[in-house]
Amino acid sequence: RIMGNDDRRSRGCLSTLTGLVPSAADTFAAWSWLKARVLFAGGLTLTIEGRSVVVLEPLGEGGFSSVHKCVDRAGTPYALKRCFVQHDEHFLVAKTEVDMLKRLQHPNIIRFFGSDPVEPQMGVPNIQVLMEHCDQSLIGIMKQRFTSKFTEEEVLSIFHNVVQAVCYLHSLTPPVAHRDLKADNVLLGADRRYKLCDFGSCTSEAYEPQGTREINLFQDEIDRNTTLEYRADRR
Template identity: 35%
Template sequence: MWKFKPFTHKEPAGLEGRSIDVGSVKILVQKAIAEGGFSCVYLARDAVHMSKQYALKHIICNDEESLALVKKEISVMKSLVGHPNVVTLHAHTIFDMGRTKEAFLVMEFCEKSLVTVLESRGAAYFDEKQILLIFRDVCNAVFSMHCQSPPIAHRDLKAENLLLGSDGLWKLCDFGSTTTNHKCFDKPEEMGIEEDNIRKYTTPAYRAPEMWDLFLREVINEKVDIWALGCLLFRICYFKSAFDGESKLQVLNGNYRIPDSPKYSSSMIDLIRDMLQARPDDRPDITQARALLDWPFMSSI
């Protein structure tokens, strides 16, 4: 889980104040703005054009697995460059430090996450149009991933991974959890490896039933993102998780309740219910989900 607070982990030498060449971009590192595991995100400025701000992601790779994850994250971001609802990757490089490798990703800087926005609203719920404007942006980003060949599943769609850009659009970030390995896992050794991957790269509150229990023998594919979108839409509407306590049994049994307030249209409720179908085949794909967003007032936007 990313923590958006000053980076407190004691490093031999922090990056603050340093000048770093990342690809064709020379940046000045200012301050840490988020931390997570073996990585940290910094606010940085362009050393030539000082008015330009960036987010610099610094990742320490201690083994081949972590290095492969970084390379995958870079590859996915490069394949999505130019999409208005995906955080832009401006430059990247990987330095060989001997025993470890250090990756630097220079990305578009976004000041707020969806979590920040939700928490700052107090009890002031969004109206339906506001919700759909946010959700449309998210679905557009997911659509771009699922339309790749093979489809790319994000696997960690959540409010923390949605950032508000300076252009007013919502942007999807953090592509280290992505996969194109879509299959049914039925061999014990494969199941053990996949269960470990699911624990490491997905978030319980947004985790689909087929990821909680591989013995369901369901194909695990990009439909896990549709479930996560249902959880995300529920949170945007009601400011809480659909499955309180992040319980496996709650998810497997589809044990959630639509709150009595605030009141939303039947179309909104149906969209949540369609995406939170326990069986992947019963959920809409991203094309169908986007079509379900076609409320009358959305056509004028």
């Protein structure tokens, strides 16, 4: 579970469990990730752009990041996302999300409070992002409501909230495409609004591929920045 979804870390972990000999790169990636996770423990006090918070329990983790709940001195909750940058692609994803969140202000988009690059810890550089805290994700609510289902009014409310966020993104100059819309990236805020999050895959670039080679390159771009099971049918 500590290793997350990153292929190199997963292979390193699997090699350890199966007794196979991992490569030096796999071993370094897995060990660096583990050391960074151990160092980032609950109870740590951090200051991000002048806002001091105390780190509490973990809320979740992704391929190269983890999210913790934290509170300030007044008890106001926040979500702290820490990205462990192990190569250039990780840095680009983290930078894209921070740069985009700084621009966005909408009630159906997760609110951004600040970010700080962090000095490397035992060889693992990382970036931390302070955001609005949301108690639940849409995917979590869907799992809880698996048997009771949503009412038509609830479905329309969720859809309306997400569409409002997407409409706002598309109305910007230049327009922004989120590119990774899925239930995992929709959170329920304290104001009972559903909010779009995770902007590491978004872009303002417009693509008009010409010829097979450019189409294949465009397909690679889609593969890197979208989730397979949520893609629109291309037939």
